[in-house]
Amino acid sequence: MDPRRSAQEVLLCDLCETVPLQIHCGVCNINLCKACVGEHLSDSSKQHNIMPYLQRKSTPNYPKCPHHANEDCKHHCEKCDIPVCITCISSGKHKGHELVEFLEKVRAKTQNLQNDLEELEIRIYPRYEEMASNVQTEKAKIETNYGILTTAAEQEGEILHREITAIVNQRKSDIQEMKNKHLSTLNKNTDEITQKITELKQIISDLNSILESNDVSLTSTYKSRNSEFRTLPPKVRVTLPDFTPQKINTGQLREMFGSLSPLSINREHGDTLKSAEAVSSPPFKPLLDNPRLTATIDTGYGELRSVRCLSEDQVWTHGADNTMKLLDLQSKLLTSIKTKSGNAPHDIEVTRDGDLVYTDDSNKTVNLVKNKQIHTVITLQKGWGPFRQSWLPLSVCCTASNELLVAMTSDDVKQSKVVRYSGSTAKQTIQFDDQGSALYSYFDYIIYICENRNLDICVTDYGGRVVVVVNQSGKLRFRYNGHPSNIKQSFDPRGITTDSQSHILIADYWNDRIHILDQDGQFLRYIKCDLRAPWGLCVDISDNLFVAEEFTAKVKKIQYL
Structure with a gap:
């Protein structure tokens, strides 16, 4: 039992713990008897606020500042994500940072x-x-x-x-x-x-x-x-x-x-419950008859490969070198990160927490960039002996449950599979259909992957010139090998992404267009917008499409809903 409470639950003084309390200090948030008031007021470092206990008001228990012992942290710095006191603010350490009341x-x-x-x-x-x-x-x-x-x-x-x-x-x-x-x-x-x-x-x-x-x-x-x-x-x-x-x-x-x-x-594989935010259906957005270009970003690469949205006006990009760039809609370079190995990444992704992830097939790793520091989260082991296969990580995507799906191919480029990771632990492997046949052909080192809103896993199988879609358990739902109308070359799928309407959008590289499918694989229409060799794709939270063109090294922002 609390020593300050009697059998009749009489509240006792916080100092002497023997006499019933009568006084409350609103500054220190402490309860006192009359005899202990003088001792409490002897601490002249604070301006105490003494009042009868019954007249006290609810006083917030602010955290103490770790840097200034006598100060309460009554504000919170959003940038540093820490509580701060008035002395911390006055010191200038948080100048220009957004401060909110604690x-x-x-x-x-x-x-x-x-x-x-x-x-x-x-x-x-x-x-x-x-x-x-x-x-x-x-x-x-x-x-x-x-x-x-x-x-x-x-x-x-x-x-x-x-x-x-x-x-x-x-x-x-x-x-x-x-x-x-x-x-x-x-x-x-x-x-x-x-x-x-x-x-x-x-x-x-x-x-x-x-x-x-x-x-x-x-x-x-x-x-x-x-x-x-x-x-x-x-x-x-x-x-x-x-x-x-x-x-x-x-x-x-x-x-x-x-x-x-x-x-x-x-x-x-256990079902993943959608979060509370995902339970409600998004508002219906019909396709525009004439999609329109709303912004163009010059990335400065010799060859551009991937684009991923950090926000509606900031995108991560990578090309054929070892530098990944964060750019705004005005083509201004905000941040750049070089890979740990010095080799070009194969693919990039942005997690639900806003961190950058990239795959490096040169050293068989998947890496997380947090606060500009690179952390290797997945390392694929090298094969040894005549029967052990070695794998290269290619494309990566972050799922609704904040797991990673990694598409990979064998060193001899004869096998391909998708592996689901929770942290660095492999939880699921998707490689064969119910008849034991391979779901994917060889990837020839060009492969992209995404998760649809209904948790289907969509993969562009470059080697087979097909898009393969399986459900979250790895069961084949359908294959899409292009639409016969108005095609200059054979279907050449590269980047792939999905939107709030569960549309599947596929970059058709040699045909300079984007295919739009519904979630069941039915062709709906093309997006052209004067595209040239579209490679990487992503969609922001407002369903704006970003297209990375390889040779122009431009990212085009397109409104299509």
């Missing part, structure tokens, strides 16, 4: 906290409960289903009497082993889901505690974990074995008795 910052973060809590309680947590319930239902059916198999084996055994008792027992043993594996797998899946549920309960409890508390320091330091739980645990799909009786042949009893199909246990 309580206003806390109020905004409290709203985010409320939104996270609502999403956890209403959308995410019930899905985990539903998954746990489904697993329990499936477990309840195991005895019945496996009992049927066991009975079938016993009936077949009775026909053959003593001569096949050993075989019957063997089959029963096989069934039991499969059953145990089945149960073990489901129990493991239950444990995973239960663990997540426990974590969610704790987070929800913590969030409620923070919201009920007056300690704004806790609220200001809160970090959301909702994105972690939007990706649900893997679903377990088990194909029950069948018992297939055979006609009795006493000379081949063991072979003819019947067989069990193998126990098939697959862990499917």
Whole structure:
């Protein structure tokens, strides 16, 4: 029990902790008895505000400044992302920075906290409960289903009497082993889901505690974990074995008795719940009959390859050298970053946090640029021995769940695949269709990838002159190999991107145009706008299209919706 509280919950002085409190200091946010007031006022470093306890007002618990011990941080520097006191501001260290009141910052973060809590309680947590319930239902059916198999084996055994008792027992043993594996797998899946549920309960409890508390320091330091739980645990799909009786042949009893199909246990990639922002459908925006050019950016490259939007008026670009440039719509260079290896990147991407990512096929790495510092997040191992394949990272895209999809090709350019990464951990590999055939041909070192709003994964397969679209589980949805109307050359897909309407936009390099498809692969129309050798594509938050032209080294901004 708090030592300042009696059995009757009498609040005691914060200093002596023995006498009931009567006085409150509004500056120090401390409660005192009359006898301790003099001792408190002896600290002349502050202008105390003494008042009867019942007349006190709610006083914000501002964080103390780490640089100025007697100062409270009543402002927040947006650029430095830290709380600051009035002395910090007066020192000039934050000159020109945007400053907001600390309580206003806390109020905004409290709203985010409320939104996270609502999403956890209403959308995410019930899905985990539903998954746990489904697993329990499936477990309840195991005895019945496996009992049927066991009975079938016993009936077949009775026909053959003593001569096949050993075989019957063997089959029963096989069934039991499969059953145990089945149960073990489901129990493991239950444990995973239960663990997540426990974590969610704790987070929800913590969030409620923070919201009920007056300690704004806790609220200001809160970090959301909702994105972690939007990706649900893997679903377990088990194909029950069948018992297939055979006609009795006493000379081949063991072979003819019947067989069990193998126990098939697959862990499917868990569905990713859309964030609260993505749940609501975007407003409908029809295609313009005549798209129009709204801006042109001269990048200064000899050859331009990729463009990625940081905002509506700032884009990252890269060409055939080792420098990546951040430019505005007036072609002004804002920042430039050189690759760690000194070689040209193969592709670039901007994360949901606004950080730059680039792939470097020369040293088989995927790298994150944060505050101008380069951090290698993925390194593909070099192959060794005659049977181990080595892979080169080509294109990269950031998903709605803030994971990375990396398209890669083998060193011998005979195999291609897409790998999903959470941080540096590979979570999913997409390489073959349901028949075991390769989804992608060789990429010939030109490949781009993006995720659609419906979580489909869209890849331009340059080697096959086709666009391949699979769903988030890696199942083939469709292939698009161009439209026959008004084409000068064969379909030559390079850059690819999607917009808020789930349109798929594809750069057709030799035909100097952009193809627009709907999310199901139906051709809608072209964008031409006097384009010349379009290579890289991206769309900003307002659905403006940015096109990187290779030889003119220009980025063209086009309004098409």
